[in-house]
Amino acid sequence: MLVDKELLKETLAVALNRGGDFAEIFVESRQVAGIGLEGGKVERMQSGVEAGAGVRVLAGKATAYAYTNELDRNGLLRAARIASRALGNGGKDITLDLTTLRPPVVFEVRNPPETVPAEEKAEKVKEADRSARAVDAERIKQVMVGYGDVVQDVIVANSAGVHVEDRRVRTRFVVNAVAADGVIQTGAEAAAGVVGFELFDSHDPGEMGTVAAIRAKSLLKAQPAPSGRMPVVLSGAAGGTMVHEACGHGLEADLVQKGLSIYGGKQGQKVAASTITVEDDTTLAGKYGSYAFDDEGVPSRPVTLIRNGVLEDYLYDRLSAVKENGESNGHGRRESYQHKPIPRMGNTYIAAGRDDPEQIVREAGSGLLVQKMGGGQVNTTTGDFVFEVAEGYLIRDGEVGPMVRGATLTGNGPEVLRRVALVGNDLGFTIGTCGKEGQGVPVSDAQPTLLLGRSRADSPIVVGGTRQSSDDGPEVRAVKPGDPFKDQDFRLGRIRRL
């Protein structure tokens, strides 16, 4: 193992020897492989090994965090001293025992990616490229395919005596196609999970290439999306960007405690239609946001956030839980040893309902069908969110009509959740990288088919298309922008689709 228990204990003791209420060490070793194809050629084959550790000390309301990638005794004790000095002014000696916890779930990796020859990985990438180009040799101008796998070994130990060792294996595959025909349009298809190379047992690279290319090509002929308020059907296949943005971020306990969430102080209150139940279940097998332990060593478990429309719980890490004299519910996550843990989503979804998805489209009358959602962003203080439509169709007289492009949907989280008219009996997950405070973590999310609004006037969603209309246009309110210093612009809770 990377660091033995004795050294962990010694590090924790040094971290607390200036005072401090709690100390923790997070050790990580990350082995990654990546392949990039563009222009029909495998251009990039990369692999890397990165190891490091972060030491955290909590004293009163303050946090000190120090990290290093020197994992020997000197390196770890130096980090512990830096963290303890940043806050400490007291002094105490502690002795502690570390008890190793057993994982509540085990994710079986049938085909560990580190044992798969790189040739085989490269072949998947080429296969997706070939089938994407085969869709339309003339109009598909470019295909980009990315493959990546990560084997992350972590150790978490803290002054409460917790000791956890965990291995997380993730594999992802993304196809982007560019179609041009006077205009340029793009289409993407992605798959990823806490799985090994068996990802491809359920996701055929050739099919994914075809889907991405067809999506890009179809958009060439699509008309610009309309603007204004209208009934919107979010297909069960469209993904969970709406639930992620409309309520997920606002239910993260740190934002609630800072007074930055519209859901603050609403526990026990009705915040959504009675047909809406929202869960975050990180124990689900294979999903991209799954884990056995969170990044503070707390065992994973399902959390019900909203039950039948009533707000039941928030997403907690240790620090936010302690502030309310409670216990973490296993949502303290971090991007790597370079970051302190904060409350994050895992696999967030609206539970399936009873309505028939086809019937839902018929009931919409005239509006917009969202078949695939793109990225989104939310201002948790107001609940206002925006997300893009990657694939959308007009609905006319209850029938699915022509494809439209360039639509952005805006709405207010609590308002949208209260005005969900119908909830489908289906459920489809999508994957993404969720950004918050400069940290990106893998997540998945899902929704059943939903009808939002039964008429133009009644709809809680405004479609902001490129086709301008002067009567009743989009409504988007202020939101904080990102931090361009980091060049990733995701200080706010937002999601980027893979």
Place this chain on the structure above:
Amino acid sequence: MSSTDYLAVAGAGVEAALASGADAAEAYLSSGTSIEIDVREGEVDTIKSAAEKGVGLRVFRGRQVGFAYTTDLSAQGLKAAAQRAVANAALTAGEDFYRLPEVVPEYLQVDIFDPGLPEKQIEEKIGLAKQMEAAARTHDPRVTIVESSTYQDGIIEVGIVSSTGISAYYQGAVCGLYIALTAREGEDHQTGFAMDFRPRFVHLDPEAVGREAAERAVRMLGARSQQGMEVPVVVDPYVMVSLLGMLAPSLTAEAVQKGRSLFAGQVGNQVASDKVTVVDDGTLDGGVRSAPFDGEGVPSSRSVLIEKGCLRGYLYNTYTAAKDGVSSTGNGVRASYKGGPEVGITNFFLEPGEISPEQIIGEISSGLYVGEVMGMHTANPISGDFSVGATGIWIEQGRLSYPVRGLAIAGNIRDLLNAVDAVGSDLRFFGGKGAPTVRVSKLAVSG
């Protein structure tokens, strides 16, 4: 590490790669220390200190290239990374244009290291963050929540050694302030932020940054909705920077060669109004992305990409330059030792004009000043299409008159650049990107 030790480790990486079967190799070694201090309600919330180092090895074998990185700088660690890099090379498609840059006799001296920064005590840094928060709260009592008031700095060392004889080293530093807050009046909440990043500590002004964030939030209180119409639109420097960010990928030779640039085949053509000059300058005085050389040891340079609306050229690294038979512009940018030198921007900005923002606004009888946009990351840099939510201040008779929200702006970046009819003198940088206030003659605003 001293610069000599530094280059010795990188040199050992190159040796390991050659010993593993590479024909040519390059080691990029970087290490850094940084600190980030968050203050809330006058007290330290979080202090984060970091020490990080690692090496990336790029190896060439025949017509193929491979890459691997590691944080293990021991002889054993370097050897393992070298072997992985060589194995990776074997699987990439061969090309005639993979090569290492030539040795240059001397690099330009760029002033990017503030020797005073490592001397600064942490108390002084905490003091800046506290001062900034206090300035924001004092500026207006309606500033009720400060989400974070942050001081940040980082010192980085970079060393590159290659088998073609490059042996280059520099040390750089950057420090900065960032604040995000909420102003409240009754049930109305509005958010504001401000930031300032500089190479030199003495140039940080916490009072000004705090006041600016407060002002941005407070000026939006009481915002109302507005009828949509086609009007002149004035774009705030920060919003213009996010629009420019969308433009940047299209100006790389990488995107052009791969058929995903709006500007492919347009050199010499008018692609924007004659008020628009876009520059990338890796040697910019005071620029946080300035450095003597890029991620493969090519000297940094100043590239005028769009001059008075005319497209002059693209940004290149060594590979894309070889492909086009030109010289690298010194834009082989690495995000860290974990990646290769991809074509990217350094200090990327819209050149300022001569007219003040007040004058730009003063010439409008009815129009919109856009203060913030939402959802810019969903814009499509390949097609240039964007559809974003917007808030700002309505302009009446040449004056900012009342805050508005509930607006959307959608269109294509090229149409927007063509419609620019005034560029302000107030160039401001937000990290590595900069822009002044800009006026677009006519834009459909829906609301």
